[in-house]
Amino acid sequence: MPFADELVNGHTARLLTQAVRTVLPGVEPAALRAAAPRLDALALRERADLLRDALLADVPGDYAELARVVRAARDGVPEFGGWLIWPVTSAVATKAVAEGGDAAFDDAMALLADLTGRLTSEFALRLLLRHDLDRALGIITGWTASPDADVRRLASEGTRPYLPWSVRVPELITRPGATVPVLDALHRDGSEYVRRSVANHLNDLSRDHAGLAVATARRWLDDPAPTTGRVVRHGLRTLVKRGHPGALELLGFTPAALEIDGPVLDRTHVPIGGSVRFTATIRNTGAEDARLAIDYVVHHHRANGSQSARTFKLTTRTLAPDETIAVTREHSFRPLTTRRYHPGPHAIALQINGVPSDRAEFQLLSP
Incomplete structure (x- = not known):
């Protein structure tokens, strides 16, 4: 499987070059040919931007001419799809x-909706959202009633505040309620593909506007579809990890009387590249059933000597009065491209319904 940066590659550039040659006979796409060998040194979004700029250089004329060329390629080039759609829609x-x-803006929105099923137009949509958020959202609201699940998903995914790999749209963060009507229209969608996007969008919203996210989820649960609970649980997952009281209460994780033994570590010195296993037992000492969101928190030593916490999901359980469960997990410290470890004091704690347990300390050692 290729790394993410390799998804837009020399093959993508060659397909796009050939598409231009097919629909513009006699035009040699020199900028696209020159761009192809330069892709390897770039990150994914930079690669898409390079091919976007090359396409704009190779297709002269106004917006109408570019749109004509793109539609001709859509209709006449069977290979016109996949990762080349990102630079094309951009x-x-x-x-x-x-x-x-307005005419060019509206046509561009329509063309993005038309092409999104060939990969996704979510990244290009950000440019139009940044230019005129209100006009774009007016059109996007109509997409929520599209018979095409790809278009409905584009309405939710393209307007996420923290869409991965994309440029930020500051107004989506400073005007958090702007996209809630889109989510309201789609949270009961018949497609899991669309509902998953709605949940991720709600999770994005919760990062800066927890109260709005919880209030929105509460409205959905007041009149739920069979799928609503799953959407809400996934959409509030970050708030649950943060121990947000409103999110926990909405999902039924209320304060509980518990006796916790642990976590107990299988070692106190762990080399980078190794792992540590912990166990713990949890007993419900209350008189009522206790619904529990059980997570664990790793307190990482940072290069500056401070510690930062990262929360990981363990399980959810309901314990009857006096019932006890044992939990165990092995946590790896294998270096990843997205995570760097520093030798020094670390700790692991449980977090149950947002409440942390005592910490178990250990030392992370150089490999």
């Missing part, structure tokens, strides 16, 4: 914004 959005005017 070129469409860039040209529409540069040209200005």
